[in-house]
Amino acid sequence: MFRRVTLDALIAHAGENWAMSKWLVPSALLQWVNSNVLIFFSSFVLGTWAAGAYRATLNMVGILNVLYATLENTVPVKAAVVFRMNGLLALVRHTGKITVAGAGITVLSLSPILLFAPVVLRLFYGEQLVAYSALLRLQCVIYVLTFISIPARAFMRSIGESRVIFQAYVASTITTVAMGYFVIVYMHVIGIAVALGVSQIVMLVVFGRKIFTELRRRGPALQSSFG
Numbered sequence: 600m601f602r603r604v605t606l607d608a609l610i611a612h613a614g615e616n617w618a619m620s621k622w623l624v625p626s627a628l629l630q631w632v633n634s635n636v637l638i639f640f641s642s643f644v645l646g647t648w649a650a651g652a653y654r655a656t657l658n659m660v661g662i663l664n665v666l667y668a669t670l671e672n673t674v675p676v677k678a679a680v681v682f683r684m685n686g687l688l689a690l691v692r693h694t695g696k697i698t699v700a701g702a703g704i705t706v707l708s709l710s711p712i713l714l715f716a717p718v719v720l721r722l723f724y725g726e727q728l729v730a731y732s733a734l735l736r737l738q739c740v741i742y743v744l745t746f747i748s749i750p751a752r753a754f755m756r757s758i759g760e761s762r763v764i765f766q767a768y769v770a771s772t773i774t775t776v777a778m779g780y781f782v783i784v785y786m787h788v789i790g791i792a793v794a795l796g797v798s799q800i801v802m803l804v805v806f807g808r809k810i811f812t813e814l815r816r817r818g819p820a821l822q823s824s825f826g
Contacts, residue, residue, distance in 0.1 A: 626761075629768035633775050633798060637791045640779045649788045655724055656735040659712060660742050663705065667749065670701070675753040682757040687813065690757055697750040705746045709739040737792035744799040751806035758813060767805035771798040 642650040674697060682690040712719050716732040755763045775798045782790030 626765045626768045629765070629772045633768065633772045633795075636772075636775055637779050637783070637794055640783050641788060641791050644780070644783050645787060652728060652731050653734065653788055653791050655728055656720075656731055656738050659719060659723065659735055660709060660738045663708065663742055663746075667746065670746075670749050674750055675756050678750070678753040678757040687758070690754060691810070691814065694750045694754045697753075698747055701746050701750065702743055705743050709742060712736075713739045731788065734789055734792055737789065737796065741792060741796050741799060744796065744803065748799065748802055748806065751803065751810070754810060755806065760809060760813075763805065763809045767802040770805050771802040774798045774801045 638650050638653065641653060678690060678693060678697075681693045713736055716735040717729045720728045720732060720735060752764050755761060775794055778797065779790075779794045782794050784790070786793060
């Protein structure tokens with residue numbers, strides 16, 4: 600009834616887990632750096648008030664973090680099952696469906712904040728933060744980009760390319776550090792959101808390039824299906 604577990608099988612399984620996790624751990628560290636280095640820059644250049652205003656606008660969209668945390672745990676599992684059972688083409692289609700559906704839900708959820716940003720800020724924080732309405736709207740855009748990266752990372756993990764996740768975070772963090780100080784100096788607190796948005800786009804470009812590379816390398820059936 601039960602398969603016998605051998606030492607060789609345990610070692611092989613541990614090796615597979617290490618091959619995946621050795622890239623995910625530094626990726627998590629870079630994710631933290633990418634999120635906090637701009638707060639440090641803004642506090643240094645603009646003062647603690649600007650950093651506080653940024654945090655306030657972030658809190659307004661931060662409720663989606665609960666949904667994103669759930670998706671981070673469920674989407675990779677489902678994607679791995681789809682890839683194992685049906686192959687690369689099915690994984691591409693599944694990833695596309697999750698991306699479109701999730702991005703649509705995110706946009707709908709953030710639409711009231713996007714459309715009525717001054718009202719929302721006045722309601723929760725008072726008149727003094729209404730001037731940061733543009734920043735709040737940019738936060739909404741960034742959260743849409745952040746969601747798109749969730750199924751993209753699940754795709755990479757499913758095909759065993761966690762190293763690409765690390766590479767994407769390296770590229771994103773380098774972008775943030777390289778441009779963060781300058782955009783904050785010239786664009787003030789809006790520069791924080793601009794730098795984060797650009798870094799997210801850089802990350803998605805890395806993922807997209809790898810996905811298309813895998814399609815050319817592993818998925819000739821996809822090309823024939825589109826005729």
